[in-house]
Amino acid sequence: MYHLLKQIAKTGIVSERAPQADESLRQIGQRLHDAALKHLGRALCVRHVDAGSCNGCELEIHACNSPYYNLERLGIRFVASPRHADLLLVTGPVSAHMETALRRTYDATPEPKLVVAIGDCGCTGGIFGESYASRGAVSKVIPVDVAVPGCPPAPAAIIQGILTAVSSASGRSSSAASR
Secondary structure (H helix, E strand, O other): OHHHHHHHHHHOOOOOOOOOOOHHHHHHHHHHHHHHHHHHOOOEEEEEEEOOOOOHHHHHHHHHOOOOOOHHHHOEEEOOOHHHOOEEEEEOOEEOOOHHHHHHHHHHOOOOOEEEEEHHHHHHOOOOOOOOOEEEOHHHOOOOOEEEOOOOOOHHHHHHHHHHHHHHHHHHHHHHHHO
8 A cells, every 4th residue: 555655646647638618618618608698698598408408419418518628607697497498408319208299398498489400310210201290300390590510510510509599589689679
């Protein structure tokens, strides 16, 4: 035991260097934060709905909450109820069993609501397509504002998709206000 402790003390802490901050990611984050504040005047609340995915997209969404991407610092929060949400993040092809639940979730989300379909399955139905058990793309069940393709898409692409949805919504609301 003494030899092991001596070796640990002699070697010291061995770990990899922290990754360098990605400047483009910081700029996307700042634009997203500004757009959310402009459109909503507060933090963006997101409700994630898994409509039948393989969980690959969910892993990337969880990575968005990691210290590297840190959605919380951008003012984006995941909420448990669609009644508190501004944006629905939907993954997977809509299974037959989730069709009613997805529609109810969409109906329970207050206006103005945004929908972002994540992954190839959410955008087009992916390899599952349409069958007796799958309704296919999210857009066949509820209206979709932005589709983020990829199998699974990178966390930066998901953040960019959220930014696109919020920016387009703030553009629509400002043009409607100018009429």
